[in-house]
Amino acid sequence: MDWGEWMEQCEAARGKFAQLINADIKEIAIVSSVSHATSAIATSLPSINDRNEVIITDMDFPCIGHVWLSQPDIQVNFIPAKKNAYTIDQYENAIYSNTLLTSISHILYYNGFRQDIKNISEVVHAKGSYLFVDAYQSAGQVDIDVKRDGIDILVAGMQKYMLGIPGIAFMYVRNELAEQLTPGITGWFGQANPFAFDVQSVKYAGGARRFDTGTFPMLNGYASNAALDLLHEVGIQNIEKRLIDLSKYTLDYAQEKGIKIVSPLDPNQKGSNTALLIENAHDVEQKMKEEGYIVSARNDVIRIAPHFYNTKEDIIGALDCFKEITMR
Ligand SMILES: Cc1ncc(COP(=O)(O)O)c(C=O)c1O
Numbered sequence: 001m002d003w004g005e006w007m008e009q010c011e012a013a014r015g016k017f018a019q020l021i022n023a024d025i026k027e028i029a030i031v032s033s034v035s036h037a038t039s040a041i042a043t044s045l046p047s048i049n050d051r052n053e054v055i056i057t058d059m060d061f062p063c064i065g066h067v068w069l070s071q072p073d074i075q076v077n078f079i080p081a082k083k084n085a086y087t088i089d090q091y092e093n094a095i096y097s098n099t100l101l102t103s104i105s106h107i108l109y110y111n112g113f114r115q116d117i118k119n120i121s122e123v124v125h126a127k128g129s130y131l132f133v134d135a136y137q138s139a140g141q142v143d144i145d146v147k148r149d150g151i152d153i154l155v156a157g158m159q160k161y162m163l164g165i166p167g168i169a170f171m172y173v174r175n176e177l178a179e180q181l182t183p184g185i186t187g188w189f190g191q192a193n194p195f196a197f198d199v200q201s202v203k204y205a206g207g208a209r210r211f212d213t214g215t216f217p218m219l220n221g222y223a224s225n226a227a228l229d230l231l232h233e234v235g236i237q238n239i240e241k242r243l244i245d246l247s248k249y250t251l252d253y254a255q256e257k258g259i260k261i262v263s264p265l266d267p268n269q270k271g272s273n274t275a276l277l278i279e280n281a282h283d284v285e286q287k288m289k290e291e292g293y294i295v296s297a298r299n300d301v302i303r304i305a306p307h308f309y310n311t312k313e314d315i316i317g318a319l320d321c322f323k324e325i326t327m328r
Helices: 003-020 034-042 062-069 088-094 117-126 207-211 218-234 236-256 281-290 312-327
Strands: 028-031 053-057 075-079 099-105 130-134 153-157 169-173 274-277 296-298 301-304
Touching: 003 028, 003 169, 003 218, 028 034, 028 207, 034 062, 034 130, 034 153, 034 169, 034 207, 053 062, 062 075, 062 099, 075 088, 088 117, 099 117, 117 130, 169 207, 218 236, 236 274, 236 312, 281 296, 281 301, 281 312, 301 312
Parallel strands: 053 075, 053 099, 099 130, 130 153
Antiparallel strands: 028 169, 153 169, 274 301, 296 301
């Protein structure tokens, strides 16, 4: 074993993630998944004031709903999507004086709809609520700045556009907020000094580190480090620009081919994902895989979701393959 180097790898990854979203390293916790991070917050929040409602959007990833709904002291209300998207007015109307926290997805997993976080955060904060952002579908593909965008809590795993592997995720908690929270789940790494080996008292670490729990997923730390180096080297602004180009190309080519799209038709209102409507999406996913195209099926859509290393030829190939399979 090489405990020292393992820890260094995980700490370096924590720092590189902080840099990616313009946070301070002390505002980042190392967690195992977005479900874990959300649960950690859900079990810690109610202690800070007597509001008890959480507003979430009905197209959030299911685990977010599961976590909030599992909290006995929390009243959950869903904002219903309109045409697979949300408007700022819907937030204005949904959030009221009892709303403790507003939980949103930055880019929707289903169709790539991209929310305007800064605008939403202004509404949320004007109503005295906290803003929680699930950035699993956006981190690594679009520029995120937690300070500019006014985010209180942000969670994201390494497995998707951050080019890592599952088993590790990061959670940002704004420092002033983190300092007020008492973790509902904890472990020795959430303590101010894990190596004090003090079994008889609990002394939480400063900032978001109090949400660290047990021994870090060390192998995943190495993978995260390498992945984050790559993202920083290519540059998130370059990646975002490239993906807007690929998105535009995908939208144009798919429409030319008469494919039904349920993503926004403006590339600036979406992430890389373009969702193609099709009844038997899971069969199509499997058949496309056999032809060498890795896409994913979600309910009634196939997601074409390139990253910066994909080319227009990849998009043409995938859409032609989709068309060919669905015409059979
Ligand atoms: C937006 C979003 N949030 C959360 C998750 C699940 O996160 P985890 O498995 O880390 O709990 C996913 C997985 O696909 C996702 O797309």
